[in-house]
Amino acid sequence: MEQPHSTVDRLLVDESGRRPRADARRNVERLVEAARIAVAEVGVGVSAHEIARRAGVGVGTFYRRIPSREALLEAVLEEMLDEITALAEQALEDPDPWNGLCVFAAAYVRLRTESCGVSEALGGVCGDILAQRLEDLRAQIRRLVERAQAGGAMRTDIAWQDVPFLFAAAATSGHTLGMQAGGQQWERNLHVILDGLRSPQPGMLPRTPLT
CATH class of the missing domain: 1.10.357.10 (Tetracycline Repressor, domain 2)
Structure with missing residues (x-):
């Protein structure tokens, strides 16, 4: 499989190896953008709940799409x-x-x-x-x-x-x-x-x- 190049590609979780669905990619894109803003405003101690809130998704979606808070940061x-x-x-x-x-x-x-x-x-x-x-x-x-x-x-x-x-x-x-x-x-x-x-x-x- 082709190696991921973007931050979004690196973070997408799909254990089957299949191409992630468009909605999954959009959620990860929102989480990455929210994390960048939250890191700037709050710092590296920002919580997964806060990032998910800023991204407009539930924390369950966060952990389904992202390996961990630490991996995202x-x-x-x-x-x-x-x-x-x-x-x-x-x-x-x-x-x-x-x-x-x-x-x-x-x-x-x-x-x-x-x-x-x-x-x-x-x-x-x-x-x-x-x-x-x-x-x-x-x-x-x-x-x-x-x-x-x-x-x-x-x-x-x-x-x-x-x-x-x-x-x-x-x-x-x-x-x-x-x-x-x-x-x-x-x-x-x-x-x-x-x-x-x-x-x-x-x-x-x-x-x-x-x-």
């Missing part, structure tokens, strides 16, 4: 991380290394800000199930950073390992010290961070780079 998060990695690959094709890094950074920080679940996954709360995706993303970020440094656009005293932490810091919460952030506070944060990375006369950094 893993598939959805893998798909989302693959999308981030694909953005990094596109950025590496930009003839301007600095512009490529900045475009990727904006997409990456936006997603961290808008998706609670992606932020949690990037922070490691999912354990080893996403280890390969995280490794792939680290490799792409390293290439983006080293390419910008080699092109003379980025200060070279920055270790590539610093950059994911800086991008994570840009994805701020909405409140601090009794103040409420503006609608795009993360963009302001990222702009300051990128200016610092590009500074032609940087100050001395404390401590040693992360290893």
Whole structure:
């Protein structure tokens, strides 16, 4: 049988090996879309009941069509991380290394800000199930950073390992010290961070780079 390519195909349960009915596929499509939205709004702790409610199906349908809540969340998060990695690959094709890094950074920080679940996954709360995706993303970020440094656009005293932490810091919460952030506070944060990375006369950094 042909190997599944989409998240929906991966999740469809049909032990007979026959092509799933159209209504079964539609239910799984609804569950996948509901899971993506719920993961963004609630995080990786979202329940099967909540996903089923958002999809407009019963929890019985959920478990008839999906192997498990964990399998659904893993598939959805893998798909989302693959999308981030694909953005990094596109950025590496930009003839301007600095512009490529900045475009990727904006997409990456936006997603961290808008998706609670992606932020949690990037922070490691999912354990080893996403280890390969995280490794792939680290490799792409390293290439983006080293390419910008080699092109003379980025200060070279920055270790590539610093950059994911800086991008994570840009994805701020909405409140601090009794103040409420503006609608795009993360963009302001990222702009300051990128200016610092590009500074032609940087100050001395404390401590040693992360290893």
